[in-house]
Amino acid sequence: xxALDLCAAVCADRGGAGGGGxxxxxxxxxxVLCMVSARSAAMAFNxxxxxxxxxxxxxxxxxxxPAGKLSAGFVAGFVVLSAAxxxxxxxxxxxxxLELALPTLAVLxxxxxxxRVTRWSHLVLGxxxxxxxxxxxxxxxxxxxxxxxxxxxAVLLWLGASxxxxxxxxxxxxxxxxxxxxxxxxxxxxxxxxxxxxxxxGGAAGVGGAAVWDGRAxxxxxxxxxxxxxx
Numbered sequence: 001x002x003a004l005d006l007c008a009a010v011c012a013d014r015g016g017a018g019g020g021g022x023x024x025x026x027x028x029x030x031x032v033l034c035m036v037s038a039r040s041a042a043m044a045f046n047x048x049x050x051x052x053x054x055x056x057x058x059x060x061x062x063x064x065x066p067a068g069k070l071s072a073g074f075v076a077g078f079v080v081l082s083a084a085x086x087x088x089x090x091x092x093x094x095x096x097x098l099e100l101a102l103p104t105l106a107v108l109x110x111x112x113x114x115x116r117v118t119r120w121s122h123l124v125l126g127x128x129x130x131x132x133x134x135x136x137x138x139x140x141x142x143x144x145x146x147x148x149x150x151x152x153x154a155v156l157l158w159l160g161a162s163x164x165x166x167x168x169x170x171x172x173x174x175x176x177x178x179x180x181x182x183x184x185x186x187x188x189x190x191x192x193x194x195x196x197x198x199x200x201x202g203g204a205a206g207v208g209g210a211a212v213w214d215g216r217a218x219x220x221x222x223x224x225x226x227x228x229x230x231x
Contacts, residue, residue, distance in 0.1 A: 027093065031139050034089040034097075035132070041082035042108040042128070048075045049112040093139045100138070104131065122159060130155035 047054070047065055055066035064070040083105055090101035108128050114121040130152040137148040 027140060030089045030092045031136055034086050034093075034135070034139070037082045037085040037089060038104065038108060041079050041086060041105065042111070044075050044079045044082065045109050046112045048072060048079065090139075094142045096142060097135070097139050100135070104135065107131065123156065126156035126159035129159060 047063065050060075051065040051072065054060040054063050061067065065072065065075060086105065087098070087101045090097040090104075107124070111121060111124045111128055114124045133155075134144060134148050134152045138144055
C-alpha cells in the first residue's frame with residue numbers, strides 16, 4: 001500500500017499539481033503519516049475483532065491479544081489513537097482529504113466484519129488497498145483524476161480475484177485429501193498439515209492453515225476464521 005501511495009503522489013506531482021521545496025516535503029510526510037496510521041488502525045482493529053477466533057485457532061493463538069500480552073482496552077485505545085492521527089494528517093493535506101477521512105476509515109475497518117457475512121470479503125480488502133493510490137493523488141492534487149481510478153480498480157479486482165482463487169484451491173485440496181484418506185490413499189499426505197502448522201501469518205501457508213482449521217472446527221471450510229490474509 002505504501003509503494004502505491006508514494007508512486008501516485010510522485011505521478012501527481014509530476015503532473016504539475018504539486019508544490020516545491022519544503023511544501024512538497026511536508027506533503028509527502030503527511031501522506032506517509034496517514035498511510036502508517038490508517039494501516040495501524042485497520043490491523044489493530046482486525047486483531048481486536050478476531051481475538052476470540054484467534055484464541056481458538058492453533059495458528060493464531062499466540063498473537064498478542066489471545067496470549068494475554070496486550071489487553072483489549074489497550075488495543076482499542078491504539079485503534080482510536082491511530083484513527084485520530086490519520087484524521088489529523090488528512091486535515092493537514094487539504095479539505096477534500098479531510099472530508100474523505102472518515103469514509104476511508106469505515107472502508108478499512110468494515111473488512112473485519114465482512115469476513116463474517118460474505119465469501120467476497122476480499123473484494124472489500126481490495127477496495128481498502130485500492131483506494132490508497134487515489135487517496136495519495138487527492139492529497140497532492142486536491143481532486144481526483146480518472147487515470148488514477150484505473151489503478152484503484154486494478155488493485156481491487158486483482159486482490160479480490162487472486163484471493164478468491166486461492167480460497168477455492170485450498171477448499172479443493174481439503175476435499176481431495178478427505179476423499180483420498182477415505183480411500184486409503186496418501187497422495188497429498190502432510191501438505192495441508194504443514195500449511196496449518198506454518199508459523200507465518202501471510203501467504204499461501206497462512207491461508208491454507210486457516211482453511212484447514214476452519215474445516216476441522218465445523219465452520220464449513222470457509223476461509224474467513226481469524227483473517228485469512230493480514231495486510
